[in-house]
Amino acid sequence: MDLEPTEDQKAVRSAFSEFFTDRCPISVVRAAEPLGFAADLWRRLAAMGVPGMALPEDAGGGASRADLILLLHEAGRVLAPVPLSAHLAASRLLLDTPWCAGVADGTLIAAPALRPTVDGLARLVPGGAVADVVVALDEDELVAVRGEAPMTAPVNHAAAPLADRYVRDDRGGRVVLARGEDAARRHAALRREWQLYTAATLTGLAERALESAVAYTLEREQFGKPIGAFQAVQQGLADLVGPLDGIRLLTARAAWCADEGDPAEAGRLAVMAFLAATEVARTTTYRAVHFHGGYGVTLEYDIQLYFRRARGWPLVLGDPDEEYRALADDLFGAVGGV
């Protein structure tokens, strides 16, 4: 048992960390607004083979979940404006489709409709604004649909590339991946996969937000000393550390269980990690903005970018309350069940 990354994992992490630090300074994040997509950054990731990482080895991937969450953590730290969680989660379902090679090399972007469609319309699909292939649960069918990426997103809180996508149009190609119970089961697995990746991304986001807040409180002076010397500020920041370490460990444990072939436990932990990360990212960015004072809410400061994404990224799944309820069913059995 070891809660620290292995030497290999440390190497993976520092490679991604260097990449994102070099290629995704905050100016890239800002320039990508309002769509929330940096095509150049995506191409560079594609050149490194990142879009195919979640696929099996012979399809151009072979990364473990443990490695994937390191990637996503680093992407979250810099608020990388590329739909990594969405693409990687959806890609796993596209293996036997004509688009697999394109998805693996990043020439095609995939996105998952996380909520069931209504009359064939998938609403606010994460990555949907830039996706070439959308995976959706359309009534009792799990489908993959090739279509035109709108390349425009409705103005939204997180500047995320969301879009409504109609999934009954088969002009570009439409593949039924599964039907009936199998479709529902695989869609549920897709959601959990996305939750795991998003938990990792939010962990990176929260980690960086806390670092920014600490740095700011050491630099900003009031009453003749750094505000970080005031105990009220210190205690408020110190409170964030345990929850942050906690979601990092929980996400890693979920990834490890998935890698070890324990999907039931992995799924449960992924939901837990997602829910906890959603809360922690909110609290952390709230306090991080707060300790920046009035400057924190000005658009000139970067911390508000973190605040908005912390809320926007997870919320595309729906009200977290529903996830708590589903988790309770998983933990305690369904109401009225035996």
Place this chain on the structure above:
Amino acid sequence: MDFRPKESVEEFRRWIRGFVAEHLTEDMIERARRTGTFHDWGFHRALAATGVIAEGMAGPGRAGGRDPLELYVFFDELGLADAPFYGLANTMLVAGVVEQIGSAFHLAEVLPRFHRGEAIAALGYSEPGSGSDVAAAATRAERVPGDPEDEPVWLVNGQKMFTTLVHEAGYVILLTRTDPDVAKHRGLTMFLVPTDLPGISFQAVETMGGDRTNITYFADVRVPDRWRLGEVHGGWDVMKVALAYERGVFGNMNQGVSLLRRFTRWATETGAMDDTAVRKRLARIAIDNEITALLALRPALIASAGGLPTTEGSIAKLYASEAYNRAAEACLDMAGPEGLLGEPGDAWFVDHAARDAPVTTIYGGTSEIQRNNIAEHRLGLPRSR
């Protein structure tokens, strides 16, 4: 990262589980709850007879001993089973300090009694005027003038607060002031004192959480020098060792687990479990429990790998105790008026948790003290004291 449990540790877990199943009775648990004395001589001696106290734990500067991860599992399992283990924890901690710092006299006279389960230890750090600021201890120890040929004797006067289990303990580890004229950390001396020396008396203090603790008075107590632990004026060095062991020993941070288990059973019986709002809150507690378990494991893993956990202990303690409070408050609400009932049966455990949880953010270093530590040593913020 690797979350696979170590086989030797799991084997030890099975052993302690088996031991508990065989030796811990409902009677013992109930008696501890009723009296507030979380120590049971029968259970303690049975454990001591297995050699588990004698084996001790691997610690800073101590070779051999039990893997700290096994110690963590040990107290984790005792906690889950509601075993009254405070005497055990105190004694293992003090035994660790004695092994590392004690004189030949301590090693010969006291240690075997600890190992055989004949005597337990109490911790005499806190005082009426010093709690969080433990180094401000004022209990005075003065050398009695005498023949330089004779063994020096110290005259101890003062008062210790919250000396839990001193009413059962054979010995108390005692932090005293031997030089009031220097910086507070440098004028301290530690003793390990038999509790039956003339001049020592105590008085019970009952607490909201159900623990019985004590005030201990020292009135002209003559303590022969052989009971001194460590150097004269070197008390703070001993304290540092004791605190390092404390991080290893007091591994029990899983109160939320038993609370959730009990509450789920109760809610299923009463039908409350069908309520969506209840289910959602229980799911939250389950998440907190998972996180607590991982955070609590971390310092043990670090120690097990030969490192010295620092802020990881603070982080775990802070999270665990704050989460326990959230869980207890939630359960109190969910149980409604029945959660207020304190008699065994029904939802008594809710009342217990609601009164016990607030204590956990106080002892073993308050939440504020843990945050100070995290702010300074993890976040690199300026020292605030």
